Amino acid sequence: MKLKKYFALTRAGILESFQFRLAMLVMVAGNLLYLTVVYFLWKAIYASSGTDVVNGMTFSDTLIYLVLATALFNFMEMYAVWEIGRSIQSGKIVLDLLKPMPFRSYLFWSYSGTFVTQFFATFLPTFIIVCVVTGGAVPLGINLLYFVISVVMAVIINYSIDFMTGTICIYTESIWGINIMKQVIVLLLSGATIPIAFFPEPLKKAVSYMPFQSIYNTPLSILLNGSPKAETVLSALGVQAFWCIVLLIISNLFWKFSLRKITVNGG
Amino acid sequence: MKRKGLGFYLRIYCKILAQDLKSKMSYRADFIISTIGMIFTNIAGFVSFWILFRSFPEINGWSYYEMLFLYGFSLVSLTPVQCFFDNNWSLRMYVYSGDFIKYCFRPINLFFYYQSEVFDIKGLGQFAFGIGTLIYSWNKIGLGFTPLILLKMIVFLITASLIMIAVMNAAAATCFWITNSFYVMDLALKFKDYARYPITIFSPVFRFIFTFVMPVAFIAYYPSLVILRPDDVPILSWLSPLFGCLFFYLSYKFWMFGAMRYSGTGS
Numbered sequence: 392m393k394l395k396k397y398f399a400l401t402r403a404g405i406l407e408s409f410q411f412r413l414a415m416l417v418m419v420a421g422n423l424l425y426l427t428v429v430y431f432l433w434k435a436i437y438a439s440s441g442t443d444v445v446n447g448m449t450f451s452d453t454l455i456y457l458v459l460a461t462a463l464f465n466f467m468e469m470y471a472v473w474e475i476g477r478s479i480q481s482g483k484i485v486l487d488l489l490k491p492m493p494f495r496s497y498l499f500w501s502y503s504g505t506f507v508t509q510f511f512a513t514f515l516p517t518f519i520i521v522c523v524v525t526g527g528a529v530p531l532g533i534n535l536l537y538f539v540i541s542v543v544m545a546v547i548i549n550y551s552i553d554f555m556t557g558t559i560c561i562y563t564e565s566i567w568g569i570n571i572m573k574q575v576i577v578l579l580l581s582g583a584t585i586p587i588a589f590f591p592e593p594l595k596k597a598v599s600y601m602p603f604q605s606i607y608n609t610p611l612s613i614l615l616n617g618s619p620k621a622e623t624v625l626s627a628l629g630v631q632a633f634w635c636i637v638l639l640i641i642s643n644l645f646w647k648f649s650l651r652k653i654t655v656n657g658g
Numbered sequence: 659m660k661r662k663g664l665g666f667y668l669r670i671y672c673k674i675l676a677q678d679l680k681s682k683m684s685y686r687a688d689f690i691i692s693t694i695g696m697i698f699t700n701i702a703g704f705v706s707f708w709i710l711f712r713s714f715p716e717i718n719g720w721s722y723y724e725m726l727f728l729y730g731f732s733l734v735s736l737t738p739v740q741c742f743f744d745n746n747w748s749l750r751m752y753v754y755s756g757d758f759i760k761y762c763f764r765p766i767n768l769f770f771y772y773q774s775e776v777f778d779i780k781g782l783g784q785f786a787f788g789i790g791t792l793i794y795s796w797n798k799i800g801l802g803f804t805p806l807i808l809l810k811m812i813v814f815l816i817t818a819s820l821i822m823i824a825v826m827n828a829a830a831a832t833c834f835w836i837t838n839s840f841y842v843m844d845l846a847l848k849f850k851d852y853a854r855y856p857i858t859i860f861s862p863v864f865r866f867i868f869t870f871v872m873p874v875a876f877i878a879y880y881p882s883l884v885i886l887r888p889d890d891v892p893i894l895s896w897l898s899p900l901f902g903c904l905f906f907y908l909s910y911k912f913w914m915f916g917a918m919r920y921s922g923t924g925s
Contacts, residue, residue, distance in 0.1 A: 413836060413838075413841075414838065414840075414841045417841040417842055417845055418841060420845070421841075421844070421845040421848060424845075424848070424852075425848060427864060428851075428852045428855070431859050431860045431861065431864065432855055432859060434859070435717050435718045435859035436710065436711075436714060436717060438718070439714050439715075439716060439717045439718060440713075440714060445713075563687050563688065563691055564685075564687070564688060565685075565687060565688035565691045565692060567688075567692055567695065568688065568691035568692035568693070568694060568695035568696075569691060569695070570695075571692075571695040571696070571698065571699055572691075572694065572695045572698045575695075575698050575699050575702040576698070576702070578702075579702045579705065579706060584706055585706055585709055585710060589709055589710070590709055591709065591712070594709075
């Protein structure tokens with residue numbers, strides 16, 4: 392495989408995101424505001440619970456979890472559904488399909504530049520600040536390595552779900568509705584807004600059979616667990632790998648199948 | 659030129675509304691999916707609310723049902739901005755492409771004409787959901803029902819809506835200066851998620867900010883105090899109708915100021 396053509400897209404993406412500095416600034420401000428609200432909300436919740444540990448998580452655990460979940464979200468959100476939907480509506484998809492690489496890879500790699508900038512602009516600073524502020528509440532050890540592996544798989548799972556959702560736009564030509572449904576389901580069931588430890592028992596069980604928790608809950612739980620037992624980490628990563636493969640295959644097949652049905656108006 | 663009265667504008671609004679609905683109906687699938695998407699959003703919002711607060715009898719002196727009341731209140735008060743002012747989201751596209759100029763050539767109020775062009779039916783689902791939540795929590799709290807309290811409720815709901823409308827107008831109008839106002843609007847939209855918590859959970863500094871700098875607390879907290887805590891209503895609650903009108907007027911002026919500054923793209 393020649394990677395050079397893909398890295399060209401990465402580079403273009405990096406340059407592109409530097410064009411929108413103001414947007415980035417507003418995003419950072421918005422995040423800070425969001426985190427402030429989250430901080431006070433959970434503080435109030437812990438204050439009224441009367442105990443330090445709720446559902447096996449302390450206040451600082453929960454806070455680190457949610458802060459990093461937000462950072463992960465900014466890092467992983469690719470707006471792929473919008474991109475695919477708009478390409479279909481405007482007819483641009485015809486040009487994208489003619490490119491000398493699969494559409495799926497093309498889309499992914501055009502975003503990879505944003506990955507790089509987002510990683511350095513939001514995730515890394517947030518991570519360092521969290522480490523410093525909480526004074527070592529984030530265990531730094533072998534779990535970091537597992538975390539990185541886990542995040543890579545989370546990105547793949549997230550992208551596959553996005554890609555599948557985007558493919559549905561071929562049939563519906565509706566973007567907003569499809570995208571909002573996907574976003575709401577993923578954010579809630581992946582534990583991005585509320586840690587899964589807080590879910591009621593039946594819901595927790597149901598969620599454990601779904602791929603969504605592999606996106607946010609698994610990497611973050613692995614990171615927060617300082618002295619991991621090999622089998623727990625391996626089983627968590629195994630589940631992720633399973634979903635990775637399954638979703639990759641399904642989204643690819645679905646795309647191949649749908650491509651035959653595509654109709655482009657004008658373009 | 660004769661000044662046009664309210665009746666004139668109402669008649670025009672109905673005519674434009676009918677056209678808009680007809681055009682929406684020609685994309686039936688999109689319409690249905692968007693509506694389902696909206697219902698999903700509301701259900702997910704409710705589920706996360708339930709997961710968070712089900713195990714705590716009260717947060718910061720607010721009972722579960724009072725929190726629910728706040729939640730329902732914010733949903734209802736956010737309906738008008740969703741239904742009548744949704745075209746704000748497209749403003750940046752019109753300004754960017756130069757199509758905005760077409761609105762400047764009509765012999766009616768520019769702001770009115772622009773906003774009247776889109777009526778978003780999806781908001782009605784949210785309205786129904788909010789009303790349901792309000793009635794449910796109303797019963798559970800055991801609030802009485804008198805014509806006076808209903809009147810208060812309506813007045814303060816309108817107040818709250820005006821604030822959110824003002825925020826979105828102002829956010830959208832920034833595109834006359836910075837072109838891409840999406841991030842500003844997205845940030846402003848997050849206000850609605852913060853509005854549903856009692857402001858007492860925040861520290862004094864943020865209480866001040868959320869009251870006077872970013873009027874989030876006026877979207878649900880201050881207005882609903884009039885209903886929930888009738889014996890102990892702060893002066894700010896009684897002033898909120900005034901603030902609502904003032905904010906709305908200011909945002910209108912700001913919007914028009916931007917629009918007057920608009921000079922087209924030359925195409």
